[in-house]
Structure formats: C-alpha cells, structure tokens
Amino acid sequence: MAEGRKKVYFERVALIGLGLIGSSLARAIKRHGLAGEIVGHARSQETRELALGLGFIDRAADSAAAAVKGADLVVIAVPVGVTGAIAQEISPALDPGAIVTDVGSVKGAVVDAVAPHIPDGVHFVPAHPVAGTEESGPEAGFAELFEGRWCILTPPPGTDEAAVARVEALWRAVGSKVDSMDPRHHDMVLAITSHLPHLIAYTIVGTATDLETHLQREVIKFAAGGFRDFTRIAASDPVMWRDVFLANKDAVLEMLGRFDEDLTALQRAIRYGDGAALEEIFKRTRAIRRSIVEAGQA
Amino acid sequence: MAEGRKKVYFERVALIGLGLIGSSLARAIKRHGLAGEIVGHARSQETRELALGLGFIDRAADSAAAAVKGADLVVIAVPVGVTGAIAQEISPALDPGAIVTDVGSVKGAVVDAVAPHIPDGVHFVPAHPVAGTEESGPEAGFAELFEGRWCILTPPPGTDEAAVARVEALWRAVGSKVDSMDPRHHDMVLAITSHLPHLIAYTIVGTATDLETHLQREVIKFAAGGFRDFTRIAASDPVMWRDVFLANKDAVLEMLGRFDEDLTALQRAIRYGDGAALEEIFKRTRAIRRSIVEAGQA
Numbered sequence: 369m370a371e372g373r374k375k376v377y378f379e380r381v382a383l384i385g386l387g388l389i390g391s392s393l394a395r396a397i398k399r400h401g402l403a404g405e406i407v408g409h410a411r412s413q414e415t416r417e418l419a420l421g422l423g424f425i426d427r428a429a430d431s432a433a434a435a436v437k438g439a440d441l442v443v444i445a446v447p448v449g450v451t452g453a454i455a456q457e458i459s460p461a462l463d464p465g466a467i468v469t470d471v472g473s474v475k476g477a478v479v480d481a482v483a484p485h486i487p488d489g490v491h492f493v494p495a496h497p498v499a500g501t502e503e504s505g506p507e508a509g510f511a512e513l514f515e516g517r518w519c520i521l522t523p524p525p526g527t528d529e530a531a532v533a534r535v536e537a538l539w540r541a542v543g544s545k546v547d548s549m550d551p552r553h554h555d556m557v558l559a560i561t562s563h564l565p566h567l568i569a570y571t572i573v574g575t576a577t578d579l580e581t582h583l584q585r586e587v588i589k590f591a592a593g594g595f596r597d598f599t600r601i602a603a604s605d606p607v608m609w610r611d612v613f614l615a616n617k618d619a620v621l622e623m624l625g626r627f628d629e630d631l632t633a634l635q636r637a638i639r640y641g642d643g644a645a646l647e648e649i650f651k652r653t654r655a656i657r658r659s660i661v662e663a664g665q666a
Numbered sequence: 667m668a669e670g671r672k673k674v675y676f677e678r679v680a681l682i683g684l685g686l687i688g689s690s691l692a693r694a695i696k697r698h699g700l701a702g703e704i705v706g707h708a709r710s711q712e713t714r715e716l717a718l719g720l721g722f723i724d725r726a727a728d729s730a731a732a733a734v735k736g737a738d739l740v741v742i743a744v745p746v747g748v749t750g751a752i753a754q755e756i757s758p759a760l761d762p763g764a765i766v767t768d769v770g771s772v773k774g775a776v777v778d779a780v781a782p783h784i785p786d787g788v789h790f791v792p793a794h795p796v797a798g799t800e801e802s803g804p805e806a807g808f809a810e811l812f813e814g815r816w817c818i819l820t821p822p823p824g825t826d827e828a829a830v831a832r833v834e835a836l837w838r839a840v841g842s843k844v845d846s847m848d849p850r851h852h853d854m855v856l857a858i859t860s861h862l863p864h865l866i867a868y869t870i871v872g873t874a875t876d877l878e879t880h881l882q883r884e885v886i887k888f889a890a891g892g893f894r895d896f897t898r899i900a901a902s903d904p905v906m907w908r909d910v911f912l913a914n915k916d917a918v919l920e921m922l923g924r925f926d927e928d929l930t931a932l933q934r935a936i937r938y939g940d941g942a943a944l945e946e947i948f949k950r951t952r953a954i955r956r957s958i959v960e961a962g963q964a
Contacts, residue, residue: 449941498891502955518888547887557884560874562891568866569892571929573951575921576858578928586855588957589845590816593796593860594867596958597895603955606948613936613944623873624933630876631869635922638911643747646911650904653871657800657901659886660894 376537378403382439384432384454386410386419388500388605389471390445391509394424396542399511409435410506419506433461441467441538444482448472449611452481459485467531468492473558473608475522475551477615483524491531496520496554497544498562504605515543522551552619559619563612564627567620569601570609674835676701680737682730682752684708684717686798686903687769688743689807692722694840697809707733708804717804731759739765739836742780746770747909750779757783765829767791771856771906773820773849775913781822789829792820794852795842796860802903813841820849850917857917861910862925865918867899868907 381403383390390408397403408425409432410416416428429435436442436458444454451470462468468490472478475494486492499517501508519539523532536546549557576587576595591599613620637645679701681688688706695701706723707730708714714726727733734740734756742752749768760766766788770776773792784790797815799806817837821830834844847855874885874893889897911918935943 498888517890520888549884557881557888558891560870560877560881561885561888561893564870565892565896567932568870568929570948570951571932572858572862572866572925573954574947575925575928577950577954578924579858583855583858586847587859588954588961590796590818590855590859591958591961592815593856594863594899595859597899598863599951599955599958601892601895602948602951604948606945606952609948610941610944614939614941617936617939620936621933624929624936626876627870627873628929628933630873631866631922631926634865634869635919635926638915638918638922641912641915643908643912646908647904649872650868650900650902650907652875653868653897653900654904656871656875656886657897660889660897663886663889 376402376534376541378441378538380405380407380439380441382429382436382442383408383425383445384435384443384458385445386415386425386506387445387608388504388508389497389513390443391419391422391424391506392499392511392513393443393445393471393497393542395509395511396514397538398424400541402538402541403441407435407439415506422506424506424509432457436461436463436466438463439466441534442469444468444470444472447608447611448474448478448615451478452485455482455485459487462487462490464489466490467534469495469535471495471497472615473562473612474615475520475554479522479524479551491528492524493527493532493535494522494551495535495539496522496558497539498558499544500604502600502603504608512543514539517544519544519546520554521546521548522554523548524551555616555619556622559616559623563616563620564623566601566604566609567613567624568627569598572598573602674700674832674839676739676836678703678705678737678739680727680734680740681706681723681743682733682741682756683743684713684723684804685743685906686802686806687795687811688741689717689720689722689804690797690809690811691741691743691769691795691840693807693809694812695836696722698839700836700839701739705733705737713804720804722804722807730755734759734761734764736761737764739832740767742766742768742770745906745909746772746776746913749776750783753780753783757785760785760788762787763789765789765791765832767793767833769793769795770913771860771910772913773818773852777820777822777849789826790822791825791830791833792849793833793837794818794820794856795837796856797842798902800898800901802906810841812837815842817842817844818852819844819846820852821846822849853914853917854920857914857921861914861918862921864899864902864907865911865922866925867896870896871900
C-alpha cells in the first residue's frame with residue numbers, strides 16, 4: 369500500500385446514521401478504498417437492511433454502541449439534535465485511540481453535546497461537509513457528493529493533531545477542500561450562507577401552500593419564474609433542518625433580525641414608490657455575485 | 667410559403683428595447699424566419715450599434731417613432747416603467763392594422779399605461795414571456811431562451827381575436843407554451859412565483875453585503891450552502907426589477923405581508939424551541955415541490 373494512501377486508511381469505520389450524507393461518505397470511502405470495513409447502524413431495521421442491500425456498509429449493527437466496538441473511526445451522521453444522545457450511548461464502547469467525528473451543519477451545539485461524552489484517549493474531531501441535495505435517505509447518497517466541496521473542521525483547542533490530520537486526509541481523499549475554524553464562527557457563517565436561505569425558502573413555499581386554490585394551481589404552473597429554486601431548497605429533510613434551527617438558534621435569530629430589517633426597508637421603498645432606493649439596493653447585490661463567480665463558487 | 671408559416675409571418679417587426687428579452691426574441695424570429703425585416707431601437711447609440719453588429723436587427727432607428735413606421739408588429743421590450751411613455755411616443759406613427767405587444771413582467775400597470783395611446787385600428791396584445799436569466803443587455807440574448815417556457819397573454823376584453831391569434835402563433839413559433847388570463851390575476855400569480863422570490867433574494871444578498879468583513883469573506887467562500895442560488899437571482903437587472911416592484915406594488919405588498927407573517931411565526935418557533943411547529947411547516951412544503959416535479963416544471 370502506498371504511503372500516501374496508508375495515512376488515510378482506517379481498519380474499521382463505524383457509521384451511525386445511514387442517510388444522504390452518511391451513505392454518500394460510505395460510498396466514497398469504499399470507492400477510494402479508505403477502510404477495511406464499514407459497520408453501519410440506523411435506528412430502523414428497514415434502513416439497515418436497505419443499506420446492506422445497497423452495499424455501502426459491510427455489516428449492520430443493532431445498536432450504535434455495538435457498531436463502534438473495535439472501530440478506529442466513528443462517524444456520527446444523524447440530525448444534530450440527537451448527536452449528543454448518540455455520543456452518550458457509544459461512550460463506554462469506544463476503543464482507546466479511536467477518532468470520533470460528525471457531519472452536522474451546526475458545530476457549537478454539537479461540540480457542547482458531544483465533548484463531555486468523549487473518554488480520555490479518544491479523539492473528537494467535529495466536521496461539517498458543506499454538501500447535500502434536497503433528497504434524503506440511504507438511496508439518495510452518491511460517492512461524488514463531496515467532490516470539490518468544502519469540509520469545515522472545528523476541533524476544540526488541544527485536540528490531538530494527528531487525529532485532526534487523519535480526518536482532514538479522509539475528506540481530501542473523497543474529493544473535498546478542507547478548512548478549519550472556531551465552532552461559533554462556523555455557526556455564524558453558515559447561518560447566513562445556508563440556514564437563513566433554507567428558512568426563507570421554507571417560508572415562501574409555505575406561504576404559497578396557503579394560497580387560494582385558484583392561485584396555487586398557477587403558482588405550480590409558472591414556478592419557473594424564480595419560485596422553483598426555492599421549492600427545491602424547501603424540499604430538504606424536515607427533521608435535519610428542524611434540528612439545525614433549534615441548535616443554531618442564536619446565530620439564526622441574529623441573521624434573521626438583520627434580514628428582517630432590510631426587508632422592511634425594501635417594503636417601505638415599494639409602498640412609497642422610492643425607485644431610487646430600490647435601484648440602489650438592487651445594484652449593490654451584484655458585487656457579491658461577482659465575488660462568488662470569481663471565487664469559483666458559482 | 668407553407669400555410670402554417672404564413673400565419674405567423676410579419677413583414678416588418680419594430681423592436682423597441684434591445685436587452686436580454688428583446689434581443690432573444692429578435693434572434694428567435696430570425697432563426698425561425700418569422701419576419702421580413704427587424705427594425706430596432708434603443709435609447710443609446712452604443713446599444714443600437716452593438717445590436718447591428720450582433721446582427722439580430724437589420725436596421726436601427728434613431729427614435730421609437732421612426733422604428734414603428736411601416737411595421738405590422740411592434741414589440742415593446744423595455745423596463746415596465748417606461749412602457750407607457752414609449753406607447754405615447756409611437757402612437758402617431760403606428761400603421762393602421764399594426765399589432766403592438768410587449769414583454770413586461772407586470773401586466774395591469776402596463777395595460778393601464780399603454781391602452782390609452784393605442785389608436786383605433788391598431789391592436790394591443792399584452793404578453794409576458796416567463797423566461798430570463800440573471801444576465802442583461804443585447805449580448806446576453808439567445809434564440810433558445812423561450813423554448814419550453816410559458817408566455818402569458820393578457821388581452822383586454824374586446825381585443826381583436828385575429829391579432830391575439832397572431833401573437834400567440836409567434837410565441838409558439840419560438841418554442842413557448844402560451845396561456846392567457848386577466849392582467850390583475852397574472853400580477854398576483856407572478857407576485858408570488860417571481861417578484862417575491864426576487865425581492866427576498868435581493869434582500870438576503872444585501873444583508874450579506876453589510877456583514878462584518880471577516881464574515882463576508884467566508885460567506886463568499888461557503889456560498890454553496892444555499893446562498894449561491896440567491897446571489898444568482900439577485901444579480902438580475904436592477905432597473906427592470908425596480909420597475910416591476912413599483913408597477914406591481916399592490917400584489918407584491920399583499921404577498922409580502924403574508925410571507926412576513928409566516929416568517930414571524932417561524933422565528934417565534936425557533937426562539938421558543940418549538941421543534942414540532944418547525945417540523946410541521948418543513949413537511950408541508952414538500953407537497954408543492956412534488957406538484958412542480960409532476961407538472962414537469964422542475
């Protein structure tokens with residue numbers, strides 16, 4: 369085995385949660401030969417059997433604790449609201465020297481919930497692959513999901529450097545770019561780039577759901593005018609997103625407050641026919657789009 | 667010439683406004699051989715010369731009135747706020763029997779502004795091709811823009827049926843599906859499918875523009891989390907959209923009011939940790955997405 373490859377190789381990966389992200393990571397690990405074995409656990413037996421049938425796990429475990437026994441890497445890929453409970457459950461079963469990581473979209477609350485359950489000699493490296501689709505479940509995953517996308521690590525100060533390096537190497541091996549930052553800073557950045565856009569998309573599609581019947585039929589027919597993009601975002605997994613908003617409450621409310629002030633100002637400009645104010649705001653936003661295009665993120 | 671083609675053929679098309687929509691329609695008319703000649707007008711000489719160089723008009727006119735002389739079809743493709751002024755200017759120069767149409771995203775205000783200037787014997791058929799990109803200007807146009815997209819006609823009661831049929835045939839010939847409805851109903855439907863999504867996208871990108879510098883850099887870097895879709899929408903033409911919001915004020919404020927109530931309810935659920943309410947709302951929105959996918963609009 370080549371030296372470069374050996375560095376990222378794990379003997380046994382325990383995967384807790386077999387949804388879009390977990391199953392995509394398992395598929396990518398298999399494709400790139402990054403693990404000897406993947407043991408998977410999901411709450412429902414149906415999901416475990418589906419995962420075995422799809423072949424992205426080698427073995428299914430009846431409990432999270434059973435899954436992590438003998439694993440040198442544990443990936444928690446469940447809605448962020450239950451990450452702490454999973455950490456508590458697996459805590460006594462973790463092998464000394466094991467690395468525990470997660471894939472949650474919120475990092476501050478996850479670090480707070482998981483860290484107290486990590487035994488001495490086990491390393492916790494929180495991670496957030498900024499990737500996904502509006503689909504969910506084990507069948508929705510695919511090995512290429514993380515290619516060219518960012519994965520953000522938020523290791524608390526003092527985290528074992530070798531463990532961080534191995535998690536970083538894993539994400540690079542599945543095609544991601546890797547950055548690291550403070551968990552609270554991560555949560556503020558993601559509040560505006562991801563959480564607020566999802567909240568707004570859910571809201572406007574919800575507003576359309578309540579429209580008078582004759583309007584609603586035509587909203588569906590003429591969705592291509594801009595609304596369609598929002599419905600795609602708003603089709604994302606409800607439980608995952610419920611947990612994101614609950615876990616990142618402070619940052620989301622802060623950004624929502626700023627958004628609301630700005631929307632009120634636009635509303636007022638429309639009401640009083642202030643075309644100059646509208647045009648000025650609409651022109652400013654082009655600069656950010658240009659920066660995103662230049663950063664190769666468009 | 668085949669009978670089917672003859673029906674949609676115009677001897678001379680006058681095109682007032684040479685931006686994304688106007689230049690795309692001109693290109694499509696040329697590609698499908700739907701006109702003998704296209705005479706174009708734009709306010710700036712630079713744009714007129716650019717259009718001649720790109721070849722989607724055969725001749726440039728110094729004024730809108732000069733452009734429409736001898737035209738059997740006049741297409742007004744300018745921001746909706748100036749449509750009325752154009753109609754007033756061209757009124758004395760319109761040929762008897764000519765058809766005047768437009769491409770505005772708002773129909774009630776356009777009908778009110780244009781109809782009084784249409785002489786007896788000239789036919790006004792308001793139209794809205796529900797198509798576009800975030801690009802603007804004569805170079806951004808392309809002949810395929812309208813293929814598979816809806817074009818909504820909103821002819822006032824009593825409009826000459828043959829004229830409506832010719833405008834419908836034109837849009838079908840460039841690949842569009844055609845529907846017709848009352849102008850006020852159109853404005854309500856588009857307020858939610860297009861105008862409100864654009865307003866919200868402009869707002870959230872504006873909010874990001876005002877972020878602290880260290881956050882803003884990372885917003886651009888991690889834009890792929892959902893924010894990126896909003897920046898694309900918010901890169902649309904500022905003047906066109908300023909006019910849309912001013913011209914469709916009532917419907918936009920009505921829909922914005924509903925949206926704002928719904929967003930406040932979500933904000934409250936987040937603040938008080940009401941996970942059940944969040945999950946319920948997030949689940950409801952999936953149904954509309956499914957309808958859009960089934961309607962072939964996704």
